[in-house]
Amino acid sequence: MPDLLRLDAIHAGYGGMPVLRGVGFALAPGETMAIVGANGAGKTTLLRAIMGEVAISAGSVWFAGKALAMLPMHARVRLGIGYCPEGRQLFPMMSVAENLELGAAAATRAERAARLERVLTIFPKLQRLRGRLCGVLSGGEQQMVAVGRALMGAPRLLLLDEPSTGLAPRVVQELYESLRALLGTGMAILVAEQNARAAMRFAAKTLVFEDGRIALAGASAALLNDRRVIDAYIGAGGTAPAAAGQGRI
Amino acid sequence: MATFATLVVLGLLWGGVYLLMAEGLNLIYGVMKVVNLAHGDFIVLGGLLALTLFGRYGLSPVVAFPLAAALLFVIGAAVQGGVLERILLAKPEGELRTLLATFGLSYVVANTSFLIWGSQFQSIPFLQSAFAVGPIAVPQGLLACSLLAAALAVAVHAWLRHTAVGRAVRATAQSALGAAACGLNVRRLRIVTFALGAAMAGGAGALVIALVPFQTSSGGDLTVQAFTLIALGGLGSYLGAWLAAELLGITEVMAQYYLGSDAAAAVIYLVFIAVLVFRPQGLLGRTMRI
Ligand SMILES: Nc1ncnc2c1ncn2[C@@H]1O[C@H](COP(=O)(O)OP(=O)(O)OP(=O)(O)O)[C@@H](O)[C@H]1O
Numbered sequence: 078m079p080d081l082l083r084l085d086a087i088h089a090g091y092g093g094m095p096v097l098r099g100v101g102f103a104l105a106p107g108e109t110m111a112i113v114g115a116n117g118a119g120k121t122t123l124l125r126a127i128m129g130e131v132a133i134s135a136g137s138v139w140f141a142g143k144a145l146a147m148l149p150m151h152a153r154v155r156l157g158i159g160y161c162p163e164g165r166q167l168f169p170m171m172s173v174a175e176n177l178e179l180g181a182a183a184a185t186r187a188e189r190a191a192r193l194e195r196v197l198t199i200f201p202k203l204q205r206l207r208g209r210l211c212g213v214l215s216g217g218e219q220q221m222v223a224v225g226r227a228l229m230g231a232p233r234l235l236l237l238d239e240p241s242t243g244l245a246p247r248v249v250q251e252l253y254e255s256l257r258a259l260l261g262t263g264m265a266i267l268v269a270e271q272n273a274r275a276a277m278r279f280a281a282k283t284l285v286f287e288d289g290r291i292a293l294a295g296a297s298a299a300l301l302n303d304r305r306v307i308d309a310y311i312g313a314g315g316t317a318p319a320a321a322g323q324g325r326i
Numbered sequence: 327m328a329t330f331a332t333l334v335v336l337g338l339l340w341g342g343v344y345l346l347m348a349e350g351l352n353l354i355y356g357v358m359k360v361v362n363l364a365h366g367d368f369i370v371l372g373g374l375l376a377l378t379l380f381g382r383y384g385l386s387p388v389v390a391f392p393l394a395a396a397l398l399f400v401i402g403a404a405v406q407g408g409v410l411e412r413i414l415l416a417k418p419e420g421e422l423r424t425l426l427a428t429f430g431l432s433y434v435v436a437n438t439s440f441l442i443w444g445s446q447f448q449s450i451p452f453l454q455s456a457f458a459v460g461p462i463a464v465p466q467g468l469l470a471c472s473l474l475a476a477a478l479a480v481a482v483h484a485w486l487r488h489t490a491v492g493r494a495v496r497a498t499a500q501s502a503l504g505a506a507a508c509g510l511n512v513r514r515l516r517i518v519t520f521a522l523g524a525a526m527a528g529g530a531g532a533l534v535i536a537l538v539p540f541q542t543s544s545g546g547d548l549t550v551q552a553f554t555l556i557a558l559g560g561l562g563s564y565l566g567a568w569l570a571a572e573l574l575g576i577t578e579v580m581a582q583y584y585l586g587s588d589a590a591a592a593v594i595y596l597v598f599i600a601v602l603v604f605r606p607q608g609l610l611g612r613t614m615r616i
């Protein structure tokens with residue numbers, strides 16, 4: 078299958094300070110991938126580079142056979158990349174419904190209504206919160222709106238930056254279960270997480286980032302039992318619950 | 327009692343005029359968090375354009391209003407698209423540099439106006455009679471300005487709430503990154519916003535010059551006045567600006583009547599400081615943002 082997303086040895090950073098140093102990988106349609114690594118490893122910067130939020134100094138990003146180099150973020154979104162940035166970036170003074178509808182700004186009225194229906198079936202809790210201002214929602218509710226808003230653009234690829242931040246473990250599990258419902262539609266998902274275990278249980282493949290480079294790459298199931306990964310990112314006792322968790326989900 | 331009622335009515339009407347001169351600044355600040363220091367000069371430019379249209383062609387300020395607004399819309403779009411957008415991209419401190427750029431712009435506009443119109447105070451004699459409502463004498467020009475200000479405030483509010491572009495502008499104000507992630511062209515929205523804010527300043531000038539004489543160097547004072555008003559209302563707050571405008575209008579008219587015009591300016595700033603001491607976020611700060 079041709080790649081949906083491909084990064085060729087990209088370098089990117091902030092004001093001349095390099096962060097990503099030669100990152101390359103590819104993602105096929107329908108694939109799921111977790112990006113894990115310590116604080117400051119460059120996970121957020123990777124997503125920003127894909128979205129054009131930080132400029133790439135070398136290498137290239139391809140989406141659906143198109144080089145993204147000069148495109149501003151909104152054009153990348155319109156090509157079919159959904160983006161839930163760090164900090165969620167909701168519109169706090171607007172209602173849940175308005176936030177969601179803005180996610181389909183480029184769609185027709187009928188498409189927007191159909192997508193809204195679908196997002197509300199994926200996150201049924203949002204149904205009764207429709208009229209509520211986003212600024213007063215709980216963290217978990219806000220995260221549902223953030224993911225829902227990205228889905229409103231009917232993306233072919235969804236990028237999620239730390240969706241589990243600030244959420245109770247049970248809520249994290251709920252969120253990933255909802256994301257699981259999206260699989261099989263052909264949409265690819267790339268999720269960057271501090272919470273390595275949750276992301277790796279969700280995604281089929283994992284890239285472990287260290288200092289702006291890919292240190293380890295492979296099937297999540299295998300890496301979840303890799304001593305190096307457990308020691309560095311999952312912590313003691315990681316193996317057993319991880320294995321049990323895989324059975325459960 | 328009749329005097330008091332007259333003063334209140336006059337104060338409310340002047341409040342409308344102050345609102346008219348601050349709405350554009352409030353819109354731009356609300357969306358971009360940048361104080362356009364050339365705002366007052368845009369007002370003066372609109373006013374002086376109306377003056378020329380009146381002097382040469384006998385056009386009334388009401389006709390000059392849309393023309394001045396259109397001219398400033400074009401200027402505003404060019405400034406945001408050609409200058410401020412580029413500066414904003416130069417992170418960090420893009421906002422601070424933008425502020426300095428608008429400061430420079432204010433000189434450019436003021437000095438260009440000076441070359442065209444000279445330095446004397448000028449005004450348009452328009453709707454200068456008053457009519458009586460019971461014991462209250464209402465100046466026609468003041469009433470016209472105030473009504474237009476209210477209409478404009480309501481129209482802008484409706485535009486921001488109920489149109490797709492308006493909603494996109496509000497989204498950009500609340501999170502530019504979030505808006506871009508929704509596929510909205512944030513750059514273009516900022517250009518439209520700045521152009522609209524400038525157009526509102528230009529239109530305001532075309533009307534207000536019939537009430538208050540302008541000279542080409544009046545811009546700085548008008549910027550401070552408009553900024554005071556939006557800070558009092560709660561920067562970027564829509565209803566807050568309206569409330570603040572009426573509060574300042576009534577305060578000024580009362581102070582002028584009871585204490586004299588020299589004291590009035592001081593009283594206004596005392597009220598401003600007093601409000602900010604007790605409500606640093608402004609009258610309606612944070613709760614009613616666009
Ligand atoms: N806006 C910025 N300006 C300058 N440096 C930055 C900026 N954002 C991040 N960095 C630096 O880039 C490096 C990578 O940061 P990044 O946010 O990509 O890490 P991360 O893997 O997402 O970390 P975390 O798990 O804490 O979210 C860090 O050293 C960070 O200090």
Ligand SMILES: [Mg+2]
Binds near residue numbers: 120121122239
């Ligand atoms: Mg991060």
